[in-house]
Amino acid sequence: MKLYIAQATCSLAVQAVFNELGLEPELIHYDVFGKSTTDNGSFVDVNELGYVPVLVLDEGQAGARADEKLTETIVISSYLADQHPESGLIPVHGTIERVRMDQLLTFVATEIAQKHIPLMRKLLTEEGTAWTRAKLVNAYARLDAQLADGRTYLTGERFTVADAYVWATMWHERSGAQIGHLQHLMAYIARIEARASVKKALKDEAELVARHKQLLAA
Numbered sequence: 001m002k003l004y005i006a007q008a009t010c011s012l013a014v015q016a017v018f019n020e021l022g023l024e025p026e027l028i029h030y031d032v033f034g035k036s037t038t039d040n041g042s043f044v045d046v047n048e049l050g051y052v053p054v055l056v057l058d059e060g061q062a063g064a065r066a067d068e069k070l071t072e073t074i075v076i077s078s079y080l081a082d083q084h085p086e087s088g089l090i091p092v093h094g095t096i097e098r099v100r101m102d103q104l105l106t107f108v109a110t111e112i113a114q115k116h117i118p119l120m121r122k123l124l125t126e127e128g129t130a131w132t133r134a135k136l137v138n139a140y141a142r143l144d145a146q147l148a149d150g151r152t153y154l155t156g157e158r159f160t161v162a163d164a165y166v167w168a169t170m171w172h173e174r175s176g177a178q179i180g181h182l183q184h185l186m187a188y189i190a191r192i193e194a195r196a197s198v199k200k201a202l203k204d205e206a207e208l209v210a211r212h213k214q215l216l217a218a
């Protein structure tokens with residue numbers, strides 16, 4: 001499998017999930033601003049919508065067509081975790097635990113990840129900035145409240161795809177959302193950062209970004 005990633009983005013969630021599973025996809029870095037990739041390809045041909053993560057499946061994998069690509073952080077992470085139910089990274093389909101997990105993943109995608117982006121890119125009016133930051137603070141406060149009973153991860157004692165996604169989209173410093181007072185959330189993020197899968201995701205990403213810079217300079 002090939003995984004297209006970009007620096008400090010939601011693709012880190014998918015990298016962490018791969019690492020939790022002990023799987024090593026070929027990583028390709030996409031420079032979101034310069035538009036180049038480490039494989040010298042045209043990223044628009046990979047995803048015409050121009051965003052990561054994109055997972056290129058192996059032919060025949062889960063019945064995939066040749067060169068079949070998956071997009072959407074939730075879909076890719078859930079697909080990988082579903083292939084390995086023994087990992088405990090996601091509850092099985094058809095259970096209330098899975099419905100809650102899908103609810104949580106959708107919440108992270110829509111109320112957190114996508115709320116950060118226009119703030120980080122400074123695309124909003126003053127009023128829009130204040131409104132969106134307040135939405136983010138509320139969303140994070142809800143996660144903080146969920147963690148207040150002392151649980152290790154968002155849904156209990158097991159690390160899941162939702163934890164990987166929340167960690168990968170902790171962009172509050174770049175978007176100016178003031179959430180430092182949410183102590184349960186901050187302690188939880190520190191627990192996630194201590195995981196080997198997460199450390200490896202950051203290391204692999206940093207190495208690939210450095211290689212990309214070298215390629216561009218050559």
Ligand SMILES: N[C@@H](CCC(=O)N[C@@H](CS)C(=O)NCC(=O)O)C(=O)O
Pocket residue numbers: 006009010011032050051052053071072073074109117
């Ligand atoms: N709907 C997609 C959105 C992914 C997304 O927003 N990707 C960002 C990084 S987190 C990106 O690649 N942005 C580049 C761009 O839009 O130019 C998902 O949930 O995975």
